[in-house]
Amino acid sequence: MALALTGLSVWDGRAERASPRGWTIRIESGRIAAVGPDPELAADAREIPLDGCTAIPGLIDAHVHLTLDPKIIKPADQFRVPVGELEEAMVERARAMVRAGITTARDLGGGEWFELALRDRIAKGEVPGPRLLCAGQPLTSPGGHCHFWGGEFRSPDEIGLVIRRQVERGADWIKVMATGGVMTAGTRIRDLQVEPDDLRRIVELAGEAGRSVAAHCHGTPGIEAAARAGVRTLEHCSFVGTGGFGSGFDRGVVRLLASKAPGGSGVSGQDLWVSPTVNANWALRSRKDGNPTAFGMRMARVLRAQREAGVRFIASTDAGIPGVAHHRLPEALAVFAWMAGMTPVEVLRTATSESAAALGIADVTGALEPDLAADVLVLEASPLDDLDTLRVPRLVVARGEVVALDG
Ligand SMILES: [Zn+2]
Known part of the structure; x- marks a missing residue:
């Protein structure tokens, strides 16, 4: 009826x-x-x-991790959760997300494809949850960011193997860790971890398999290399320099990103979106006693400069990382709007129609x-x-x- x-x-x-x-x-x-x-x-x-x-x-969160428990601080401890418990917890997270109005999410990495199994159960109507797009194991350099998820490659040939493994498992996206990350000891978030030639090869092989690429990048050289390689979404894009988040701000790189936005002046055929993973906790990190913190000022400058230059944003939270629960995108949007100087309607587009376009599902939802x-x-x-x-x-x-x- x-x-x-x-x-x-x-x-x-x-x-x-x-x-x-x-x-x-x-x-x-x-x-x-x-x-x-x-x-x-x-x-x-x-x-x-x-x-x-x-x-x-319904809202779209373009960057989550269903397998991660936000209450667990040390990444190694995530693996100590028994599989049955993990699967139950993932079902609960999915339920909480859809009840919060998140009807689509892109999962950008896990180690054992549990999130793909959940995606299929949700699609069949067995459990409530958002429509999921999943990346499986992210490609990463030996010992690189999130290497414990199993997506390491040691040579250009191994790039093809890792991508094929994700495609065979049914991954919808390919993810690459272009720089180090906060969660992985021994990596430096401002350093490029994947050679530009390898980034181009990843984009090419993913494209041959009909998949778009999301690149994790914090440091400015990683942002630039990933954008030039032709990835579709830049995750975090936090312009990390020697002074931390936002300290590697570079107007030339911002112009590069804007030129590759849909309708931009750059290479035709490449559409690039930035997924800055501004979560609800940024409200606390960015302001103290009513005044902006150094982090808040630097990141507001980075986000506002991108917006003013014409970079296209999609809303994302990196839910699952410590302290970031899976259902809090609705709260994060107000923080994102404030940090980037967006009006409500602008930020709502980043979580609906704009995100659907970036994720290649504008004919489905958004x-x-x-x-x-x-x-x-x-x-x-x-x-x-x-x-x-x-x-x-x-x-x-x-x-x-x-x-x-x-x-
Ligand atoms: Zn992430």
Whole structure:
């Protein structure tokens, strides 16, 4: 039976404003059948009256790790969680995410493909959760960032082996660790860890297998090399220099990133998005006693300079890393908007239509338009006026199914 959400103001994921009140979203067979002011759209449907509420597309978190427990500080301790417990915890994380209005997420790395198994269970409707896109084992240099996940390569030939292994397991994306990372002892986050030739080879081989590449990069040389190699998303992109996050700010590299954005002036055929993994905890890291911290000032400069230059952002949290729970993207968006100087509608696009375009799923989700999946987040007030309304969803629909928010 069709489902009709009525009495809504609708923001479609793209427009500057939401529609007037009184609109209906008609849902049939998991898809949006129609959106508009015509009361006939509710005919012969189960109606859920939502007078005065605002509907937006379900949110997309472009960088999470379902296998990671955010309460565990040391990466090695993650492996001590028994498999059965881990699988249960992952189901709980997925449930919490979709109940928070996150209807799609991209998982950017784990060691044993458990997140791909969860992706398939969610897709079959066995457990509630967001639609998942998964990268499996990230490619990394010997002893490099997250080498414990099994994606090390020692030679150019081994690049092909690691990529083939992910593709055979059903990975949707290929991830590469272009620089060191915070989580891995012995790596330096500002150093390039993968040779530019190898980065190009990764992009080429992934492309032959029909996969796009996400590059983890903190240090400025890694950001530049990954962008030049033709990756589709730059993760973190934190311009780390000798003075920490944001201290390696480089206007020339920002211009390079902007030139490769969709519609930019750079090489045609390359679309580049930046996924800065601004999580909700950045509110605390960035401000103390009402004043910006050094971290906050540096990262605000980095993010604002990118935005002003025309770099395209997608929202992401790196959920699963210590202290970052999987369901907190809605809170993170207000922090991201503030840090990068974005208006509410701009930041909401980074978590909906813009993200869907970056992830290659704009024909599936990311907007409230006919024929797309019925991924809908309904809120008591308009998040275009106040992003804090995202914190308490009134109703979530994921692929046409109403998600239980209580119990
Ligand atoms: Zn990550």
